[in-house]
Amino acid sequence: MKKYDEPIERLIEYFRSLPGVGYKTAQRYAYSIIEGDKERAKNFANALIEAKEKIGFCEECGNYTEKKVCDICSTRNKKIVCVVKEPKDVLAMEKVKNYDGVYHVLFGTLSPLENRGPNDIRVKELLQRVQKDDVEEVIMATNPDVEGDATALYIAKLLKPLGVKVTRLAQGVAMGSDLEYADEVTLSKALEARRDI
Amino acid sequence: MKKYDEPIERLIEYFRSLPGVGYKTAQRYAYSIIEGDKERAKNFANALIEAKEKIGFCEECGNYTEKKVCDICSTRNKKIVCVVKEPKDVLAMEKVKNYDGVYHVLFGTLSPLENRGPNDIRVKELLQRVQKDDVEEVIMATNPDVEGDATALYIAKLLKPLGVKVTRLAQGVAMGSDLEYADEVTLSKALEARRDI
Numbered sequence: 001m002k003k004y005d006e007p008i009e010r011l012i013e014y015f016r017s018l019p020g021v022g023y024k025t026a027q028r029y030a031y032s033i034i035e036g037d038k039e040r041a042k043n044f045a046n047a048l049i050e051a052k053e054k055i056g057f058c059e060e061c062g063n064y065t066e067k068k069v070c071d072i073c074s075t076r077n078k079k080i081v082c083v084v085k086e087p088k089d090v091l092a093m094e095k096v097k098n099y100d101g102v103y104h105v106l107f108g109t110l111s112p113l114e115n116r117g118p119n120d121i122r123v124k125e126l127l128q129r130v131q132k133d134d135v136e137e138v139i140m141a142t143n144p145d146v147e148g149d150a151t152a153l154y155i156a157k158l159l160k161p162l163g164v165k166v167t168r169l170a171q172g173v174a175m176g177s178d179l180e181y182a183d184e185v186t187l188s189k190a191l192e193a194r195r196d197i
Numbered sequence: 198m199k200k201y202d203e204p205i206e207r208l209i210e211y212f213r214s215l216p217g218v219g220y221k222t223a224q225r226y227a228y229s230i231i232e233g234d235k236e237r238a239k240n241f242a243n244a245l246i247e248a249k250e251k252i253g254f255c256e257e258c259g260n261y262t263e264k265k266v267c268d269i270c271s272t273r274n275k276k277i278v279c280v281v282k283e284p285k286d287v288l289a290m291e292k293v294k295n296y297d298g299v300y301h302v303l304f305g306t307l308s309p310l311e312n313r314g315p316n317d318i319r320v321k322e323l324l325q326r327v328q329k330d331d332v333e334e335v336i337m338a339t340n341p342d343v344e345g346d347a348t349a350l351y352i353a354k355l356l357k358p359l360g361v362k363v364t365r366l367a368q369g370v371a372m373g374s375d376l377e378y379a380d381e382v383t384l385s386k387a388l389e390a391r392r393d394i
Contacts, residue, residue: 003288005263011248014241017233018226027285029215033245034252034261036214041249044211045242048230051208052238055231064231066202088224091200 008034060129062105062122063087077101079136083126083155085109085143093141101139104129109147110154123155130164137165144171205231257326259302259319260284274298276333280323280352282306282340290338298336301326306344307351320352327361334362341368 003009008030015026033041057063058070064087065071072090080101084090090103106121118124130138138159142148156166172190173182182190200206205227212223230238254260255267261284262268269287277298281287287300305318315321327335335356339345353363369387370379379387 003291005252005261005267007244007248007251007263008261011244014237014244017229017237017241019229020222020225025217027288028217030248031285032214032216034248036249038249040211040214041245044214045245047204047208047211048238048242048245051204051227051231052233052235054204055202064202064205066204070202088228091224094200 061090061103062107062125063090063103073102078133080139081126081129081133081135081137082139082141083152084141085148085151089141089143101137104138106142106151109142109151111147118154121151123158126155127158127162130159130162135164137167140166140168144169258287258300259304259322260287260300270299275330277336278323278326278330278332278334279336279338280349281338282345282348286338286340298334301335303339303348306339306348308344315351318348320355323352324355324359327356327359332361334364337363337365341366 004012011030011033012023012026015021015029016023018026021029033044054066055064056066058065058067058073060069060073063070063072067074077100081104082093082099082101083104083106084093085106085108087105090105093099093103104122104126106123106126108116108121110116110118110121126138129135138155140152140155142151152168156168159166170193171186172193173179173186179187201209208227208230209220209223212218212226213220215223218226230241251263252261253263255262255264255270257266257270260267260269264271274297278301279290279296279298280301280303281290282303282305284302287302290296290300301319301323303318303320303323305313307313307315307318323335326332335352337349337352339348349365353365356363367390368383369390370376370383376384
């Protein structure tokens, strides 16, 4: 005997397909839909379909957008490009209010282990962009981990011959953190890059 | 400037309306939809609408079902009724394979603090059912907490004059648990209800 009637079971299955959602959580989500009002379920369903149908990739930076070229690319300074791994990193960087440049989303990092080479991420598009827009500085903002570092170095090597300045986000101890809990790699990087005060 | 284009923002908002989902999680869910294929988004949307449209309450036990009377009520022994707080408790009890009786979902417990009295939960329906189906035993399986106990006692008092046997799930230390971590109320209940071996 199945646990639930078909429509509930199916909804639970779809919620389970979301990242990090187990059966119990999916069940709670499904109940919340069944207990909520009809309008909400309908609008939720529309939002799902619309997001999938209307959202594509920005022709310039590759980020998700409903337009051909996203708001950031069409209004900001194209001479400075901040390279990130994923769309959500754009949002993280946007918290820095005074950054006025544009972004370039790689959709991944180089990873020999996972068999991801330069052709699997948007490196070619970056090179084209740098030449087309006469970019002055490329800020490598891939994650401060092994893959992120390797990707940053690899791209820097490709870009330098084009005469563009390539920088990397500084690595060190995070503001408001506790030295006691900082790992040794972070501390060693912070020490190495110490500055006069 | 808004963070995302409208369709993404809206989808994130709907995911956020699910219980326990914050902005970051909703964002991850939304990306998973945008990155997934079209078919999935469409089916997910349909599952939402169908669950809401097709699922109603069982006329007998009150549990969610797409029929008038749910599978459990229409196939099992109606002389034994297990009373639970919520639909998900039915599922929990169903893990006990040899229970052959039916259920009654209260949709809540008595709670003076939250202003929930007997008329706010399905007590009346239970009394009617007990008389109509000539029920022999009512098992109170509300949660083993203050509200669950109070509700069980209250309902037991109403049922006893009808000549029906009313029982309560045994309270004690959980199987596989560690005495060291059992709270004192549980231990005191377990001691009180100790049995010969």
